[in-house]
Amino acid sequence: MPEGHSIHRIARQFASVFAGEALRVSSPQGRFAAGAERLDGGVLTGARAHGKQLFLEFHNELVLRVHLGLYGAWSFGGDSRFQGASSIGAPRRIGERETAHDDGAASVYAGPPPPVGAVRVRLASAHGWADLRGPTACELITGAERDAIIAKLGPDPLDPGSDPGEFVARVQRKRTAVGLSLMNQEVIAGVGNVYRAEALFRGRVYPWLPGAALRDDDAAALWEDLVFLMNDGVRAGRIITTAPSHREGPAGTDSGVPVEDAHYVYKRTGLACRICGTMVAMAEMGARKLYWCPSCQAA
DNA sequence: CGGTTATGTATAG
DNA sequence: TATACCTAACCGC
Incomplete structure (x- = not known):
């Protein structure tokens, strides 16, 4: 997994x-x-x-x-x-x-x-x-x-040589919902269900926004955030996307961050959004569970 | 011990 | 969209 x-x-x-x-x-x-x-x-x-x-x-x-x-x-x-x-x-x-x-x-x-x-x-x-x-x-x-x-795959945020513009072009090329394109390995390689949900939340992006309607700077910010998050994942050996100030427990190191404090929305259905308190929602998207905050990531 | 779930993808229809 | 793939952890009984 x-x-x-x-x-x-x-x-x-x-x-x-x-x-x-x-x-x-x-x-x-x-x-x-x-x-x-x-x-x-x-x-x-x-x-x-x-x-x-x-x-x-x-x-x-x-x-x-x-x-x-x-x-x-x-x-x-x-x-x-x-x-x-x-x-x-x-x-x-x-x-x-x-x-x-x-x-x-x-x-x-x-x-x-x-x-x-x-x-x-x-x-x-x-x-x-x-x-x-x-x-x-x-x-x-x-x-x-x-x-x-490799040639068929999209750019990999973990490859230092990859071109951010390539991701921006590929995601904007289609009307497909951004939340679906992030899971499409021909658009961006290496992102899965956790990084999808967490990157969209951190970027305040509405998951059903058509890629073609995604602003240049929002697309670039998504890419840069994934570069940051995924490199951190390589370093830590786990996916931690929350800022220390947004965790409920005491601030800690990677190994000290409890599972329940590691994410903003992934698997947090019904819990309060760490930023605004709205209940985190869940829906099926691309046969996978998508988690998002309806307020922070409003259309 | 059995049912459910999983950070994924390919293929069929 | 649905189902198959094929493995182990987890949870409730």
Whole structure:
């Protein structure tokens, strides 16, 4: 259940702990047995994310494309070096569960544990392992196919090289409601249901406003806010969109912000808006639940 | 233990 | 718009 920030964290994790290493690749569950066999023993040369797509690149030019979908997840474990790189911050986060490794007395890494549950793919180096469960997509593609996939996607707020004007142009090109376009990965890549609701609220944007009617500066502000929010998500390992002054509990650090204080509107149906006190509303939009404040985000 | 829910997308009609 | 996909956490009984 990850948005773009989780995928970028995972890509960074792979790059830092597996790049340059020969990997044992297997599919304990069996559904990726053929692919695993082709990758087994290969050296990981790089890991990249664009939006919610993850690309693990191997020395033999093969690319493993993974999309976690609604309930996919990676879990990691390994030696201390591995742990240090993977567990900065909160101990447990959505889309990238980390297993605390029992290193009672600085024990030597003894290899991955027996797989638990439906592990589609397991990657293992001399220092650690990664298990993938429940992805929507897990397939081997070529570099050219990877490039084609990225070319179809909109700009990613987490890519420093992306062009804000590209987002503005794409969202304004259609009459589609802004709330729908933010979920369209061809308009902007990496935004999901939480960032959609929270960015619209922070920008005071009416979710049903047609993209074509979105002012230039409002569109640009939405983009800039998503750049800020999503980079913060990569750093913190969770989505926190509230300003400290708008939280009910005592001000705290990332790890200290309680779940119920992390968002303005997401999953707050019926609760008072943190800004104006109006009851937060919920409606279906694009087969997903949209949360908004009818006063702050009035038409 | 069973039902519900989820930060997603593809495909059918 | 509806449904399938396919996994685990959570909640109420």
